[in-house]
Amino acid sequence: MSILSKPRLSFWQIFNMNVGFLGIQYSFGLQQTAINPIFLYLGAPEDMLPILNIAGPITGLIVQPIIGAMSDKTWSPRWGRRKPYFLIGAIIGSLCLFAFPSSPVLWFAVGLLWILDVGNNMAMEPYRAFVGDKLPEKQLSLGYQMQSLFVGAGILLANGSIVLFQYLFGNESVEVAGTIPQWLYYSFYIGGILSITTILWSVFKTPEIPPSDQELEEINENKRLPLGQQIAKPFGEISDAIKEMPSFMWKIGAVYLFQWYALFVYWQYITPLFKQTLGYSTSEAASQSAQMSLTYNIVTMVVALALVPLTLRYGGKKVYAVSLVGTGLALFLIPFIGDPLLVLAPMVLFGVGWAAMMGIPYTMVSKVVPQDRRGVYMGILNMMIVIPMGIETLTFGPIYKYLLGGSAINAILFAGAFFIVSAILAMRLNVAKTVEVD
Numbered sequence: 001m002s003i004l005s006k007p008r009l010s011f012w013q014i015f016n017m018n019v020g021f022l023g024i025q026y027s028f029g030l031q032q033t034a035i036n037p038i039f040l041y042l043g044a045p046e047d048m049l050p051i052l053n054i055a056g057p058i059t060g061l062i063v064q065p066i067i068g069a070m071s072d073k074t075w076s077p078r079w080g081r082r083k084p085y086f087l088i089g090a091i092i093g094s095l096c097l098f099a100f101p102s103s104p105v106l107w108f109a110v111g112l113l114w115i116l117d118v119g120n121n122m123a124m125e126p127y128r129a130f131v132g133d134k135l136p137e138k139q140l141s142l143g144y145q146m147q148s149l150f151v152g153a154g155i156l157l158a159n160g161s162i163v164l165f166q167y168l169f170g171n172e173s174v175e176v177a178g179t180i181p182q183w184l185y186y187s188f189y190i191g192g193i194l195s196i197t198t199i200l201w202s203v204f205k206t207p208e209i210p211p212s213d214q215e216l217e218e219i220n221e222n223k224r225l226p227l228g229q230q231i232a233k234p235f236g237e238i239s240d241a242i243k244e245m246p247s248f249m250w251k252i253g254a255v256y257l258f259q260w261y262a263l264f265v266y267w268q269y270i271t272p273l274f275k276q277t278l279g280y281s282t283s284e285a286a287s288q289s290a291q292m293s294l295t296y297n298i299v300t301m302v303v304a305l306a307l308v309p310l311t312l313r314y315g316g317k318k319v320y321a322v323s324l325v326g327t328g329l330a331l332f333l334i335p336f337i338g339d340p341l342l343v344l345a346p347m348v349l350f351g352v353g354w355a356a357m358m359g360i361p362y363t364m365v366s367k368v369v370p371q372d373r374r375g376v377y378m379g380i381l382n383m384m385i386v387i388p389m390g391i392e393t394l395t396f397g398p399i400y401k402y403l404l405g406g407s408a409i410n411a412i413l414f415a416g417a418f419f420i421v422s423a424i425l426a427m428r429l430n431v432a433k434t435v436e437v438d
Contacts, residue, residue: 066235162287166287263415264388299351
């Protein structure tokens, strides 16, 4: 089926196809809020947090583009093109989430994070391509902002569960160094269930569009290749796609360099920040961090679909850039607010920014890349996310220790400055208008 003849989908069809993102993003929400406190519980020093999180960048750099390229050349009449990959990824992620809170020592938790990231990355980019495959161009913005809504919902549920269980059971046990509190277990168990059940919902509710005769012939030719050539082919696909990559994607790579570096700094140092500014214990700081994430993801859910008409009226790059400025301003404010309730207020700006980050760039990229290579290009887009994260994990530990004086306040301000730079670079993102026949 060509891009010009894709049928328009109803609101609820677009809703159902994105439900699986709820489970993926619940897991991601736990990584944002709960993983670094677990590392701290198990004895990790604060300046080691960046390097302990290197699993995300490395697995994303390797797994997502390869899986994206493989999914471009996959077709099963029963399971489809993208579904087999995000279903297997969800199973891997689910098993890891059940095991994570039982980590006896730091190295075990770090190893589980590597496996969890493989599962999440295996699910993520085929899912991004899945939405682009199904929707005509005029519905791409709605499709990706619906995904943004589920990003907010998944992370909201993850952090809401942390806050709830800490409130209900956190006072029953004294925080003991080297152990993970029992109240944190329950959030991971819920995540293990959601990871698989929400993916299954989308798998059974949403059929994939069969490949054209030409695409099917290419897929069958790929299957007839010797095993070694089949394994090597995705690497060639990635190399060719990078060589032929639209200039727009190089520009968005520059935005992502600063945006995702800043986000990783925020997620790693928001808990240490509250230990410094509010005098909290690790458990109290982790709960406050979860409330911050809870707040901005509520905002994300509320504004995600509202950004659709705004981007149509004012253009994606303007809405995106303004949202990044707002995120930077939020980080400039947080370290100077000493009230645990008032410090939630800047999360309104952060939530608007997060909604824009999770939807607008994917809409833009889907409009400029070839449909038959959407999987590999979505994987490459993720490389542009994980490369900054990888740079951050390798560089920010020394920056934090030696240039920022080991101060979490300075770390959050540093991240705010990077968001402002990313906003300036976002104003260079121009998408050529295309014409589509209904």
